[in-house]
Amino acid sequence: MRSATTTTASRIISVGGVRGDLVVPNDDLVGSIDSSDEWIRRRTGIVTRRHARKEVLVEDLAEQAGRSAIEAAGIDPEQVDVVIVASISWMQTTPAMAPLVAHRLGTGPGTAAFDANAACAGYCYGIGQADAMIRSGLARHVLVIGAEKISDFIEPTDRTMSFIMGDGSGAALVGPSDTPGIGPTVWGSDGRLNGAIGLTHSWLDFKYAADDERVPWPTARQDGPSVYRWTQTALPELALKAIADAGLTPKDIEVFVPHQANLRIVEGLHDRLGLADDVIVARDIVDTGNTSSASVPLATERLLREGLAQPGQIALQFGFGAGLAYAAQVVRLPEHVGVAGPGAPVPVAEPVAV
Template sequence: MARSGRTSAGIAILGTGSCLPSHVVGNDEVGAAAGVTDEWIRRKTGIRNRRRAKPDEATSDLAIAAGRAAMEAAGIVAADLSLIVVATSTPDQPQPPTASVVADGLGAGHGAAAFDVNAVCSGFVFALNAAQHVLAGSDSPYALVIGADVYSRILDHADRRTAILFGDGAGAVVLGPARPGRGVLAGRLAGFGAERDLIEVPAGGSRLPASAETLAEGLHYFTMNGRGVRDFVNATVAPAITAFVEEAGFTTRDVDHFVPHQANGRMLEDLSATIGIVDGHTRFSYEDFGNTGAASVPVTLDRAARSGELDDGDLVLLAAFGGGMAMGLSLLRWQRPHPSLSTMYA
């Protein structure tokens, strides 16, 4: 288990942004293909709608739009960036990294480091921790961290276990210098490889390359053992969150905003109750956007920021879990943007 512990480097989130495709897909539409009803989907997941990328939209397109919004909120331009990290498990293509496409699309020019992180739905928090450490050890002030996924391209739309859950989207944050008493306080990353088969796309890699046979067998589709994932969250993620917060010097009742991966509404309700988050302090976006993979934490964070829910000095807990299995946690003191940018979050 990797720990970042407390940081004295003073790195904070300076701005947030998101991009959700314009095409709204309701439960009736996904339910018809999966053989379930709107009532069944809402009862099992709490999801009502999700967004779907257009045929000509790729992960990088959503990531670029989210990144631009985050930079605008932070008051910086692409030339200010020294690092761009894109968390995704649905890259534009196997090579080059989607982050390179994003860097070029944003006009970051030559010199900004750009790489991808694939920790599936935990990816954004993994990328956030990585970028924080890079900035803390350098003289470069700004990094752009993006979570983006287009899961509609890898779903079997007849599989009710997965097709009803996922939507497409991207969320982003700009990291930079923190004011005293603000910024990232602690982080923790963990992996549980023995349980990697709970979530997977079996074919398309070096072990089982894509072929006519793998396509015919549907091995290029995303698969998930939902019951196994729920058991993993209950047995592993919940106690890890509680221990992480306590080791940072707080209790979960001190948390002003809990921003978890939006896996399933019912699961999140149970998780919040189990770890003792005060009622009303968990931030949600699943009802409107579904599970957007690595985008779900930054999309939810951006929604909370732009709605005015996050006040300067609030204690914010980010928690993500996903294929691998993997878990990423971050605890931070929220830093409001410069007053001249405050209308961005009104």
């Protein structure tokens, strides 16, 4: 019996992304939650968020982002060996979204394809899996997509999440490299807080509801204070371990791309990690909103496309969310970035200081 052929390392070759094409300012939402534009800005840093039109499905967003990353890399879709789609908003338990997206992209019938549900950590989970596959020889090119249409799961009157979430998809093509471009993945979960973020109830409630019982559509909720406290205590240790496992120090990090959950969380983590004063910090949350598994690749795509960060720079990226699941790794930013999708960000006013 032979073992898989191994390669030296892996790297992210390209990224691509698309955002929902509807720009939704805070003023459009404040009436439903009896709030104000200033309150939302101070609480989250969000000025606008992106929603997709009703007829645009999450698989459409995933396809657009995946195609953008493949085209930017300059490879034929049939060279993609594996497609991993991270999502919490795919409406079917089975089949998975990934085989459908792979087919649409033209990767060929021999492409392995599967979904990963690790909530907002899903993309970083996928990057860790892609890195392991390539280093083990199981695959040569892996397409990792984070895709969400969370506007389908929002209750407009909910004051915990309705004004935070956005729609979009980001993708990365991962391939072999002579030198390491992806550091060791540090990941895990804390099931003690399993109920801190999630849907209001199970889909089984529809199946077992009495004939005369009206069961509402499941929508997303969170215990914001508990999640915030957890991010400030658990995430710094996670991020520092990812840096150390990559053989680096916090001062070596040139770009900081955390999950775009909340600007207060992003700024708080930046202060706690001891990063360099001139580190580039992703703040896509301000006018895209929290796009769950799509937020890290979308934030990366934007930094590169707008020239705020440069290919080859050392970036710390991590995701965290429902479960509570988390994952982090240090990466070198890719050389190629895809053409922005139709929902590319537009300039907005600066957020109120948080």
